[in-house]
Amino acid sequence: MHSKVIIIGSGPSGHTAAIYAARANLEPVLFEGMMAGGVAPGGQLTTTTEVENFPGFPAGITGSELTDKFREQSERFGTQIITETITRVDLSSRPFKLWREDADGDSDEPDTCDSLIVATGATAKRLNIAGEDKYWQRGMSACAVCDGAAPLFRNKPLVVIGGGDSACEEATFLTKYASHVYIAVRRDAFRASNIMAKRAINHPKITVLWNTHVIEAKGDDRVLTHVVLQDAKTKETRNLDVSGLFYAIGHTPNTAFLNGQLTTDETGYLVVKPGTSLTNVQGVFAAGDVHDKRYRQAITAAGSGCMAALDAEKYLEELEAEAQEKASKL
Structure with a gap:
């Protein structure tokens, strides 16, 4: 399966990225994972009981209910959600290649994409x-x-x-x-x-x-x-x-599956260009707690998911413009 944009992760950042990408007609595919990092689809938010600080819910809402609403909104705009875990990627060439958990060796046909949003979060120790x-x-x-x-x-x-x-x-x-x-x-x-x-x-x-x-x-x-x-x-x-x-003993960013292909800090969090979601690999973007070790809130994760989707949209537009320019010179 080939997609313009694949999103790995199903927390606030992943679903916000999916909503923005879907509304931009990018037809995103979101891999929500199946107990990835020992946590159900939806990430750390599903382990939170009452959420009282997310705007729009003055009476509060449980973490699971909020996650369900994120998912419903993603699907409403056309996001394809796959309940499988991505365990391996190849970012060395384009299109990017991704293997699902049940893949067995290099012979299995990988999923491919033109742009990738990593929103895999961090797991509390x-x-x-x-x-x-x-x-x-x-x-x-x-x-x-x-x-x-x-x-x-x-x-x-x-x-x-x-x-x-x-x-x-x-x-x-x-x-x-x-x-x-x-x-x-x-x-x-x-x-x-x-x-x-x-x-x-x-x-x-x-x-x-x-x-x-x-x-x-x-x-x-x-x-x-x-x-x-x-x-x-x-x-x-x-x-x-x-x-x-x-x-309060720390978090482990869920970046092991990347196998060192993206730049991280000394504790494993993805490094992005300040003020953006851009990683060191062109076409790969980071959103949410996988790069944010300071705030770690649902609302900040959602905001960075928006940034990643907009950055991915711009990147894909530039790719299309380049392709059209090359075609015009033939």
Whole structure:
């Protein structure tokens, strides 16, 4: 199958790119993935409970419902959505080649495209502690900004796991809603910058638990009610009553399938030309959390999806103009 533009990823950035590309009559094909990175089609947004900060939904909406609306709108304008995962690409020549998960070796016929939008996002790192599967989205999250204001967490004690800037930032953010916030740090010092560490340590609503591992999440079978802590030195355990646990231990950008063909930073995020979605390979564009490690919000991802689609449209127009010019000289 050959397409003018293929989009890999089905979060806010991927579907926004698809909507814009479809309305520009580019007939986009979107590979939404099947449990790519261990996450259902729709990406990290599907792991968020109540979304209250996406414009247009004053009463709030669940992450899954919002994703469903993105998908419905993409299809309305003619996007072809394929529920398969792209596991390998060849960007060394045009058209670009893409192989699906069930492809077996180079003999399988790849999908091809004139332009490619990579919107594969980033996966939040988890510790896979006991009880995590049971209480994920029922008191456990990896995004304080996304979920911290939810009724489940308001005026309740919460715990953040991590020792870097993200942990300090998220703990400080949560103090707006929580009765108290604990930060569980596995060592006896923060990895965070001095200014962020001091801000957290000196905050009246934050308590830092040094040399502490969270080893289990427990609850009443409906929601999280407490966690089990273990002292990193003595190995002694104790319970801590909290209504929320937030991981702040980083994200892994979903770029492994690119096999180094696009430029990334030291942590694996795609690098784009400032103010654009352009990667180092002409005709390949990046959108959403796969290149944005700072904001990581649905609305910023959607905005970058718009940019990628407009950049791809311009690129395809230039290709067509070049082809017409060559044809006129024959």
